Amino acid sequence: MGSEASSPEADARELVLADLRRRMSAVPARGQEATARIPGEQPLRRDLLPVPAPLAELLPGGGLPKGAVVAYSGAHSLLAGLLAAVTGDGGYAAVVGLPRLGLLAAAEMGAQLSRLAVIADPGPDPGEVAAVLLDGLDLVILGLDGVAVPPARCRVLAARARNRGATLVVAGGGWTDPALRLDTRVSGYDGLGAGRGRLRSVCLDVRVSAKSGRPRHGRMDLCAKAGRTEWLARDTMSRVAEVTDLREAVS
Template structure:
C-alpha cells in the first residue's frame, strides 16, 4: 500500500478497497522474510517494549477499539512496531504525524498508508480500512462519534480481527483507554540545546481492574530512536531527536 497520502480528490473508497486487495494477509510480509519470532501473536499486536507491562495482556488486542489521548509520539511508536513486525497499518486524519520519526522508530513505511485528509467522514474511511489492515489509527479532529456508530465500527473491527485506535475525539465504550503526556525533556545546553529524550507519563485504563501507570522515555540513538523505561535512560552524545511529540 505504501506511505503515499490519499485525499478525497485523489481516490474514493472503492480505490481504497482495490488497493487493499493486493495486501498480503494480516501479520504477513510481502516477501515472507519476517522471522517467525517477530510475527504476531494470534490475538495481540506488538507494542514498544516499555508498554508491555502496562497493557493488561502485553499488547494491543486484535479486534478491539482503543481510545487514545496525548502525544503523537506514542501513536507513532505503535505504528512503527506493527509495521516492523510485518503488519500493515494506516493513519487517518493526522497530517502532523511524522513519517521520519516513524522510520527512526523502525517503521516499514511500505506497509503504512497515510490518509492525511479523509474528507467529511473519516470514520467511513476507517471502516473500509479495517477490512484489510492490522492496525488503523483514526484522528477524529475533535469529533464526537455517536454511540450507535461506535458500536457498528467496534463490531466491524471485532469481526475483521483488526485493531482501531481513535484519537482526538470522543468514543463510547472502548476496550482500553491509553493516555500519555509529556512531562519533560532531556538534552545538552540551556535554551537551544539538542533534544536527547522526551519523557512521557502513560496511563492505561481497561474495563476491569485499576488503571496502570508508567514512565517512558523516547531516546535518540545514532540513526534510530528507542523506547526505554525511565529508570534505564542514559543521556549520551548522540544526534538530536526528531519531532514526534506534538
C-alpha cells in the same frame, strides 16, 4: 437525499472509497508473512499486536488486542511508536486524519513505510474511510479532530474491527466504551541547554485503563541514538491510578 447521492462531492467520495477497496484487496492476508524474532524472545500472543517494549509492560497481555477499539489521547510520539512496532513486525497499518503525525519519527523508530498508508485528508466522513481500511489492515489509527462520535456509530465501527480482527485506535476525540484507554502526557525533556542544547530524550507519562482491572501508570523515555529512536522504560509501575492526575506532571 437523492440529490446528495448524485452530487459531485458524493461521486468523488465513492471513487475514493472504491480505490481504497481495490488497494485493500492487494494487501496480503494477515498471517501470510512472518518476521524473524530474536532467539529466546517470548512470542507475542496471536490475538495481540506488538507495541513498544515499555508500553507492553503496562498492557494486559503485553500488546494491543486485535479486533478491539483503543481510545487514545496525548502525545503523537507514542502513536508513531505503535505504527513502528506493527509495521516493523511485518504488519500493515494506516493513519487517517492526522496530517501532523510525523512519518520521519515513525521511520526512525523502525517503521516500514512501505507497509503504511496515510490518508491525511479523509473528507467529511473519516469513519467510513477507516471502516474500509479495517478490512485488510492490522492497525488503523483514526484522528477524530476533537469530535465526539455518536454511540451508534461507535458500535458499528467496533463491530467492523471485531469482525475483521483489526485494531482501531481513535485519537483526539470522544468514543463510547472502548476496550482500552491510553492517555499520555509529556512530563520532561533531557538535553536542552540555554537555548543551544540538543534534545536527547523526551519523557512520557502513560496511563492505561481497561474495562476490567485497575488502571496502570508508567513512565517511558523516547531517546535518540545514532539516527535511531528507542523506547526505554523509566520507573515503570503497575500500580493503581489513584496517583496524582497526569496533568499535574505537565508545566
